[in-house]
Amino acid sequence: METFVYEKKNEMLQLIEQLVNIDSGSYYKKGVDQVGSILKEKYEELGFVVDVKEEKEFGNNMVIQHKNAKDPKIILVAHMDTVFPEGTVANRPFHIEGSRAYGPGVVDMKASQVELIYAIKALQKIDSKSVENIQIILNGDEEIGSITSRPLIEKHSIGKEYALIMEPARKDGSLVTARRGGGRYEIVVKGVAAHSGIEPEKGRSAIEELAYKIIQLHKLNDHEKGISVNVGIIEGGSSVNTVSANAVAHVDIRISEMEQASYLEDKIKEICSTTVVSGTEIHLEGAINRPPMVFNEKTEQLLHIIEDVGGEIGLKVKNTATGGGGDASFTSATGVATVDGLGPVGGNAHSEEEYLEIDTLPERTLLLAKTIKRLS
Numbered sequence: 400m401e402t403f404v405y406e407k408k409n410e411m412l413q414l415i416e417q418l419v420n421i422d423s424g425s426y427y428k429k430g431v432d433q434v435g436s437i438l439k440e441k442y443e444e445l446g447f448v449v450d451v452k453e454e455k456e457f458g459n460n461m462v463i464q465h466k467n468a469k470d471p472k473i474i475l476v477a478h479m480d481t482v483f484p485e486g487t488v489a490n491r492p493f494h495i496e497g498s499r500a501y502g503p504g505v506v507d508m509k510a511s512q513v514e515l516i517y518a519i520k521a522l523q524k525i526d527s528k529s530v531e532n533i534q535i536i537l538n539g540d541e542e543i544g545s546i547t548s549r550p551l552i553e554k555h556s557i558g559k560e561y562a563l564i565m566e567p568a569r570k571d572g573s574l575v576t577a578r579r580g581g582g583r584y585e586i587v588v589k590g591v592a593a594h595s596g597i598e599p600e601k602g603r604s605a606i607e608e609l610a611y612k613i614i615q616l617h618k619l620n621d622h623e624k625g626i627s628v629n630v631g632i633i634e635g636g637s638s639v640n641t642v643s644a645n646a647v648a649h650v651d652i653r654i655s656e657m658e659q660a661s662y663l664e665d666k667i668k669e670i671c672s673t674t675v676v677s678g679t680e681i682h683l684e685g686a687i688n689r690p691p692m693v694f695n696e697k698t699e700q701l702l703h704i705i706e707d708v709g710g711e712i713g714l715k716v717k718n719t720a721t722g723g724g725g726d727a728s729f730t731s732a733t734g735v736a737t738v739d740g741l742g743p744v745g746g747n748a749h750s751e752e753e754y755l756e757i758d759t760l761p762e763r764t765l766l767l768a769k770t771i772k773r774l775s
Contacts, residue, residue: 400521400768401712405761407520411513412500412757414441418509419493419502423458424542425480431458431539434479434512438537441516445523445530452551458539460548462555464531471534473774474556474735476726477511477565477742478541478548482749491751499745500755506745510755511565512537514743518768529775534559541726544689552729561701561774562730564739567748567755568763569719575740576702577720578692578728579625580660581653584685586612586671591678592637592644602642603678606635609646611675616650619666625655626663627722652687653722657732660687689724690732697736705738708769714762741767 418437423430435458439449442463452460458480464471481504493502500510515535522529534555538548545552556562568574588609593602619628628650635646650667654660664687671683702718709716718738727739744759 400525403524404521404765407517408761411517411760414513415510416493419505420488422485422488423479423481424484425540427485428458431480435459435461445519454547457547460539460551461537463535468531471532472560473533474559475533475535475563476552477515478538480539480542482542498757500757505753506567506755507748508567508742511742514764515565517764521768527772529772532775545726549729552726553733556730556733556735559735562735562737563741564727565742566725566739567742568740568744570746572744573717573719574738575721576698576718576738577694578725579653579655579722580689580691580728581724582687584650586648587682588646589680590644593642595640595642599642603676604642605646605679606643608674608676608679609648615670626659627653655691657690690728692728692731701736701738704773705770708773709766712765714766
């Protein structure tokens with residue numbers, strides 16, 4: 400198995416290049432589906448059945464398992480979309496500089512898609528029946544919150560024993576064993592416009608009211624407990640000499656425990672239920688809709704297995720927690736032992752400097768293949 404994986408490094412890079420050079424931003428359905436079509440063909444060549452779940456607005460999702468699979472106990476999740484809009488590839492296509500590969504989505508997570516395919520190929524080389532014990536979900540909207548794919552992931556997680564999520568490993572190679580949950584809110588304030596010089600007393604400032612709300616919302620922060628409330632974008636007003644008739648705030652919420660969700664939801668509703676500036680009105684929309692991925696006993700046991708496998712191939716496996724959300728939260732919330740970050744090592748995701756550490760491709764492919772074999 401080891402020899403096969405390392406011999407295929409250049410072949411893997413060629414497939415990564417093909418995938419990276421397809422624009423597949425979450426809102427560019429055509430590109431996401433083009434990536435999906437290539438991956439579908441690759442899996443079918445390996446004897447897998449691909450069930451394409453058609454979507455109208457976003458990229459199609461796919462449920463994949465071997466034709467001989469009966470009751471697979473491992474679920475693997477990998478997304479096909481990126482954060483980059485149509486036209487990005489034309490400006491900065493896949494390229495290699497030294498030991499790193501660059502390009503939109505190269506590590507988040509085109510390389511992970513290729514790693515997964517070659518891990519399966521490696522398992523098949525040793526006539527392993529392990530490939531019959533896995534079910535794969537490839538989704539097309541992870542970067543915008545898994546809007547269509549979340550129910551699919553949750554449905555297929557039920558009854559599984561293990562979940563391996565193919566987000567890239569952290570820059571230092573760490574796997575991810577905990578993620579914060581969270582959600583988004585939009586606060587719309589309506590006021591009364593007036594000329595700020597001639598008759599300001601007739602105005603009711605939506606911006607002033609929103610300012611009070613921002614201060615109250617930020618007081619909910621409790622970083623020691625893993626609670627983060629951030630008003631990241633504000634908009635409002637029509638001109639500098641007009642009392643503002645409208646204002647909007649976009650709020651990001653992060654939690655570390657699911658119990659924190661109801662507390663924060665109640666507090667946010669309470670804050671927005673009354674106004675300080677008389678004559679203004681508030682409309683609140685949003686929710687905390689992504690559960691946290693909690694490091695629990697099941698996750699710890701799965702981590703120890705992966706650490707042991709890593710030791711067999713001379714790879715020291717580390718783990719970490721991250722504030723970012725991901726599909727691992729959905730598998731974890733169904734009670735499945737979940738470890739994330741099983742893709743290759745890279746960094747600067749979602750930026751023009753996103754990169755893949757090329758030499759980690761074969762070692763992480765080997766780690767994944769041997770982990771699947773051990774869990775089976």
